[in-house]
Amino acid sequence: MILSDISIKRPVFATVLSLLIVVFGLAALLGLPVREYPDIDPPIVSISTNYTGAAAEVVDTQITQVIEGAISGIEGIRSIDSSTEQGESRTSIEFSTSRDVDIAANDVRDAVSRVANELPDEADPPVVSKANSDARPMMWVTLQSDVWDAAELSDFADRVLADRLSVLDGVADIRIGGERRYAIRVWLDRERLAARNITVAEVERALRSNNVELPAGSIDSSTRNFTVRAEGRLTSVEEFRNLVIRRDNNDLLRLGEVSNVQMGVESDVGRLRANGKTAIGMGIIRQSKANTVAVSDGVQAELKNIRETLPPEVTIAESYDESIFIRASIKEVVITLAIAVSLVILVIFLFLRSWRATLIPAVTIPVSVIGAFIGLGFLGFSINVLTLLAVILAIGLVVDDAIVMLENIQRRIDEGEPPLLASYRGAKQVAFAVIATTLTLVAVFVPISFMGGNIGRLFAEFGFTLAAAVVVSSLVALTLAPMLCSKWLRHSPETLEGHRLWAASENVLNGLTSGYQRLLRFSLNQPGLLIGLGVVGLIVAVVIYPKLPQELAPTEDRGVIIMPVSAPRGATVEFTDHYVRKAEAQLLPYLESGAADRLLSIVGFRNEEDNAFMIMGLAPWEERDIKQQQITNELRGKLSQVAVSGLYR
Numbered sequence: 001m002i003l004s005d006i007s008i009k010r011p012v013f014a015t016v017l018s019l020l021i022v023v024f025g026l027a028a029l030l031g032l033p034v035r036e037y038p039d040i041d042p043p044i045v046s047i048s049t050n051y052t053g054a055a056a057e058v059v060d061t062q063i064t065q066v067i068e069g070a071i072s073g074i075e076g077i078r079s080i081d082s083s084t085e086q087g088e089s090r091t092s093i094e095f096s097t098s099r100d101v102d103i104a105a106n107d108v109r110d111a112v113s114r115v116a117n118e119l120p121d122e123a124d125p126p127v128v129s130k131a132n133s134d135a136r137p138m139m140w141v142t143l144q145s146d147v148w149d150a151a152e153l154s155d156f157a158d159r160v161l162a163d164r165l166s167v168l169d170g171v172a173d174i175r176i177g178g179e180r181r182y183a184i185r186v187w188l189d190r191e192r193l194a195a196r197n198i199t200v201a202e203v204e205r206a207l208r209s210n211n212v213e214l215p216a217g218s219i220d221s222s223t224r225n226f227t228v229r230a231e232g233r234l235t236s237v238e239e240f241r242n243l244v245i246r247r248d249n250n251d252l253l254r255l256g257e258v259s260n261v262q263m264g265v266e267s268d269v270g271r272l273r274a275n276g277k278t279a280i281g282m283g284i285i286r287q288s289k290a291n292t293v294a295v296s297d298g299v300q301a302e303l304k305n306i307r308e309t310l311p312p313e314v315t316i317a318e319s320y321d322e323s324i325f326i327r328a329s330i331k332e333v334v335i336t337l338a339i340a341v342s343l344v345i346l347v348i349f350l351f352l353r354s355w356r357a358t359l360i361p362a363v364t365i366p367v368s369v370i371g372a373f374i375g376l377g378f379l380g381f382s383i384n385v386l387t388l389l390a391v392i393l394a395i396g397l398v399v400d401d402a403i404v405m406l407e408n409i410q411r412r413i414d415e416g417e418p419p420l421l422a423s424y425r426g427a428k429q430v431a432f433a434v435i436a437t438t439l440t441l442v443a444v445f446v447p448i449s450f451m452g453g454n455i456g457r458l459f460a461e462f463g464f465t466l467a468a469a470v471v472v473s474s475l476v477a478l479t480l481a482p483m484l485c486s487k488w489l490r491h492s493p494e495t496l497e498g499h500r501l502w503a504a505s506e507n508v509l510n511g512l513t514s515g516y517q518r519l520l521r522f523s524l525n526q527p528g529l530l531i532g533l534g535v536v537g538l539i540v541a542v543v544i545y546p547k548l549p550q551e552l553a554p555t556e557d558r559g560v561i562i563m564p565v566s567a568p569r570g571a572t573v574e575f576t577d578h579y580v581r582k583a584e585a586q587l588l589p590y591l592e593s594g595a596a597d598r599l600l601s602i603v604g605f606r607n608e609e610d611n612a613f614m615i616m617g618l619a620p621w622e623e624r625d626i627k628q629q630q631i632t633n634e635l636r637g638k639l640s641q642v643a644v645s646g647l648y649r
Contacts, residue, residue, distance in 0.1 A: 178272025
C-alpha cells in the first residue's frame with residue numbers, strides 16, 4: 001500500500017500529516033457554532049402590515065385576505081398562518097425544506113408588491129422579513145430600581161445599555177421588554193371639541209404640520225458660511241399646550257384649550273417583573289449562525305463592565321440564559337467522551353498487555369476524533385448534542401482500524417520478523433481490509449443524512465460526523481499507525497517469568513479463547529437451532545416494538561420552566577396582568593425554598609394584551625433535590641385553579 005509504505009519510510013511525513021489533521025480539526029472546532037440540536041428550522045417568511053386605528057375585521061378584509069390571495073400561488077409553500085388584530089396584520093409562510101429562504105423571500109416580496117396598490121392608503125407598507133425560531137431572545141437581562149420608575153429605567157436601557165450590548169459579536173438585536181418609552185399624550189375633550197366645532201382630524205393635521213423639523217438651508221457671507229437650523233420640534237408639555245390648532249383673525253385656539261396634555265409613555269401594554277418586582281428586560285437575540293455560548297460569554301463580560309458604571313440605585317441581573325443548559329449538556333457529553341476514551345484504552349491494554357501496543361491506539365483515537373471536526377466545519381455544521389454523540393459512538397469505530405493494523409504487525413513481530421519489516425509487510429497485508437471496512441461503515445452512516453423531513457435534517461449532522469470520523473481514522477490507520485508500530489513495537493515475551501500482568505491475564509484469555517472455540521463448534525454443528533433462535537428473536541422484536549413508548553426526545557431536566565399565558569380574546573392588559581400576578585403567587589414559594597432562583601414575567605407579549613409568559617429558572621442541578629418534572633406536575637394543579645377562575649370571571 002503506497003500510503004503505509006511512504007509513512008514507514010518517511011516517518012516525518014506521517015507525523016506532519018497527523019499534526020496537520022489535528023491543527024485543522026482544532027481550528028474547525030473553535031470556529032463551529034454551539035447549539036443544543038442541529039438547525040432544523042424550516043424556511044419561514046413573515047409579512048407584517050400596520051393599519052393604525054383600524055378594527056380587526058377591517059384589517060382582515062382589506063389587508064390580510066388581499067395578501068393571502070397574492071402569495072397563495074408561490075412555489076413550495078407548506079402552510080400559511082395569518083393573525084389579524086386591531087391595527088395589525090401578520091402572515092407567516094412556511095416553505096418546504098428544499099426551498100432557499102432568500103429566494104422564497106424575494107418571491108414573497110414580488111407577490112406583495114403586485115397588490116400594494118390594493119391596500120388602504122392609510123396603511124403602512126407591508127414589511128417582508130425572513131424569520132425563524134432563532135429570532136427569539138436567547139438571554140434576558142433585567143434592570144431594577146427602588147428609586148427609578150419604569151419609564152426612567154426604559155430610557156436608561158434604550159440610551160445607554162442597548163447600544164453597548166448590540167455591538168457585541170454574535171448579537172443581532174436587543175428587544176426591550178416592558179418598555180415604557182417617554183411620550184407626550186394628548187387626551188382630547190370631546191365636549192370642548194364640539195363646542196368649538198373642531199374635529200380630531202384638524203387636531204392631527206395641526207400636530208403633523210407644526211411638530212416637524214425641515215431643512216432651512218444656509219447663510220453665506222463674503223467670508224463665512226452658516227448652516228441654519230429651524231427648530232420645529234416640540235419638546236415640552238408646555239409647547240404642546242400652546243400649539244395653535246386654529247387661527248381666526250386674532251383669535252387663536254390652542255391645543256391646551258381642548259385637551260389635557262401630559263407627559264406619559266407611548267404604550268401601557270408591556271409589563272415585566274423579575275422575581276415579582278417591576279423591572280425592564282433586555283432580550284438578547286443572537287445571529288442565526290452565532291455561537292450561543294460565545295454570545296453569552298460576551299454578554300456576561302460586558303455586564304461585568306456595566307455593573308461598574310451603573311448608578312447605585314439600579315441593579316442588573318441575568319433572568320434567563322439559554323446557554324446554561326447547553327453548557328451543562330455539552331459538559332456532560334464531553335465527560336462521557338473522556339470516559340469512553342479511557343475505557344477503550346483500558347480494554348485495549350487488558351487484552352494486549354503491553355503499554356507500547358496500547359499507546360498506538362491511544363494516539364490515533366484523538367487524531368481521528370479531532371479530524372472529524374474538519375468535515376463538520378467544511379459542511380457548515382455545529383457542535384451540538386447529536387454531533388458529540390456521533391463522536392462518542394465513533395470512538396469504538398475509529399479504534400478498529402488501528403487495532404487491525406496493530407495486531408497484524410505485532411503477530412508478524414512475534415513470528416520473528418524485525419519491527420520495520422513486519423510493519424511494512426503487515427500494513428500491506430491488511431490495508432485493503434481497512435479500506436473495505438471504512439467504505440462499508442460510510443455506506444451505512446451517510447444514507448442517514450439523506451432521510452427526508454425534519455428527522456432527516458436532525459440526523460444529517462449525526463451521520464456525516466460518524467462518516468467523517470471513520471474516514472479520518474482510516475487515513476490515520478494507514479499512515480500514523482504503521483509508522484508508530486515500526487518505532488515502538490517489540491517482540492512479546494515468550495516466558496511468564498518477570499511479567500506479572502502477563503501471568504495474571506494469560507489464564508483468563510486462554511479460558512475465553514477455549515470457551516469461544518467450544519461455542520463456535522457447537523454453532524457450526526447445530527445450524528438449525530441457531531436459525532430457529534434467530535427467527536424467534538425477530539418475531540419477539542416485531543411484537544414488542546409497537547408497544548414501546550415513542551417520542552422524539554426524552555424528557556429531561558432543563559433547569560427552566562417556561563409557562564405561556566393566554567387570556568380570553570379581547571382581554572385588557574390589566575385583566576391579563578391580574579391573573580399573571582395570581583400565578584406568580586404560586587411560583588414565588590419555590591424561590592423562597594431555594595428550588596428556583598429567578599422568575600421572569602412578561603405581560604403583553606408582542607404587544608398583545610391578552611398574551612403573556614413566565615420563565616422560572618431553577619437552581620443549579622447539584623443544589624436541589626427536586627426535579628423539574630416534579631415541580632411541573634405540582635404547578636399544573638396549582639395553576640389550573642388560576643386558569644379556571646380567570647376563564648369564568
